[in-house]
Amino acid sequence: MALYLISDIHIKMDGQNFEILMSFLSQDFNSDDEVFLLGDIFDLLIGPHKEYKEIYEKFFDKVDKLITDGIKIHYFEGNHDFHLERLLESHGIRIHKEPFVSEYFGHKILFCHGDEIQLGNLSYKIYKNFIQSRPLNVVANYMMPFKLLNTIGMNASKQSRKRNKNRYGDPQSNLRIKESFRRAAENARDKYSVDYVLCGHSHYKDDYTWENYRYLNCGYLPYTKCFIYFDSEKIEFRDINL
Ligand SMILES: [Mn+2]
DSSP states (O other): OEEEEEOOOOBOTTOTTHHHHHHHTTSOOOTTOEEEEOSOSBSSEESOOHHHHHHTHHHHHHHHHHHHTTOEEEEEOOSSEESOHHHHGGGTOEEESSOEEEEETTEEEEEOOSTTTOOSOHHHHHHHHHHTSHHHHHIIIIIOOHHHHHHHHHHHHHHHHHHHHHHHSSGGGOHHHHHHHHHHHHHHHHHHTOSEEEOOSSOOOEEEEETTEEEEEOOOHHHHOEEEEEESSOEEEEEOOO
């Protein structure tokens, strides 16, 4: 039995980065393995629109096959992909809207997207609470036409990329982000009493051990092209073969 974890692929509507997800899902899985999609897998995936099933048909076909084979798939909502219960649960995917603690291989492990444990950043927290709120869930699930959502979302994504590019550049050179997520992981360990913190969101690939605790993050996938593999013997990064 093994866990396979990935986050932050940021797949675009035009298909950019989609091959990273498909390659990740093409592992030689055993039927008792579990797959963790830790958020921001898609750059824009909000609500149950049938258009997503057409655009990402190969993803849904693959998911159906894996779940038929017995593999569990967890999807943690990120800040680019949320209100997904109607889109994904009918395929048998387990949706997580909150950090999730579970025990595997004798370890207590915290799984989350990462923004939930981030320290500070009050204006972001207010924004996240708003987009996750019940009224917006109803809008995304029942009222917002795909085209309008798509236009708003593409624009928001473009703006956020522009801001982040100006601020950060190469994600692996941002040592402040690295430090702030290590502190967030330490903090989360205390809050949830776990041995492992596994998340994404920072876009900084990291494997940090302190005392008996460990935090791993596979970073920004178009850049790092790796995922986290975890079994009873080891936890490690593995390359995505493209
Ligand atoms: Mn994120």
